[in-house]
Amino acid sequence: MTSVTIVYRKDKINAKNEAPIHFRIIKNRKASYIASGIMIPLHQWDEKKNKVKSTYRNSARLNSYLLNKFTEVQDTVLQHETISKSFTSKNLKEKVFGKKPYDFFAFADDVVAQYRKEGRIGTYDKNRSVVEKLKEYKPSLTFYDITPEFLIKYEQYLREEHGNITNTVGKDMKFIRKVFNDAIKSDIIGYETSPFRKYKIKQERTHRDYLTEEELTRIEECSIKPGTRLELSRDMFVFASYTGGIRVSDMLQLKWENFDGTYLHIVIRKTGAQLSIKVPNKGLQIIGRYRKDDGSSKDFIFPMLRPILNINDPVELDAAITSATTIINKNLKVLAKKAKIEKRLSFHISRHSFAVMALRKGISIDKVSKLMAHAAIRETQVYAKIVSEELDRAMEVFNE
16 A cells, blocks of 8 residues: 655755655655655744644645645555556656656757767767757757757758758757657656657768779879878778778777787777777788887887877877878878879778778678678668669670
8 A cells, every 4th residue: 555645854954944845655665755846944834734834925825735736646646556556756746747848958968978978079079069059049948849840940940050961960860869769768758759750860872982993003002202191091091991991090099919910809999899800911911011120019000190199088089080080081182183083082981992892702791791890781781782783784784
């Protein structure tokens, strides 16, 4: 049997010498409390009659309110016990007092802050920008304010005021959806609150450039002064193109202790997944040029980052990786010009190049997905479509 009582919480006295009035629910000898929202001074509570003293302002109205809410709590408890046999104090509070609108930005800021705590500075910066854009559009928002209609208008705002393309808008919306999903998991809001049940995030298929083996050979054979950053950028790009399409952030952090002579053992920065990649002959040729007889296992294999860099400081590491990536991408544009390649070269194209080459050579899509540390095989299927389209074009010879 569950009991409900009105209690004056002397254990929660504030600086004004006031204490709150709660409804105490005892079930299976465990007590839970629901706040009534009323605070009164200590000397204005009648302990014998368990109500507000008649000498206190608006005492009749307050006592009537407490009695009505007390009856509602009792009735709700009885209903839950009769029908569902289970309830929480939160359920009861929402049933009796209504659901309090929860501040969207307060929760979103916590989600963003978690990225920083985890050392995911790039993700932290990107999603903090998403939140700031939304605050610029609407400085104050509860979860209930964000409806499908609101998202449609906000999407239009992002296009018109920020010049965002469809996929950029989509990335912003995906983060907003994540905040809703996290709030649902935390029982802050109900599933029915989510506007993403009706609002669909738009995504446009993007063109993915990649290099053929012939183009990669032209990059390799460019005449470059030895020992320069241009040569280092070229070697890193070619190495990644043949060795699993390793992301630039992971390439930059590779140390000799990660290489056992045959395999690279990596913890993927983006996902935290562990991966071992067998280095092909082309990669072994490149990596061999960077080994020093007097080197340390703690040295970076490709010395683009400063040796004294504190890789345990996520902010310092992220800044160093961002700076190095900018240098590499500038150098790759120089290389593209030297090799007479029209494609807009960036380090990420090495990842696309590996995927397409691997699938062309008959490596199964699931193995390519694992080598590239994709979170889901659908990410790899984009490259399979590219290969399929090439085969379709090849078959057109029969129509000539």
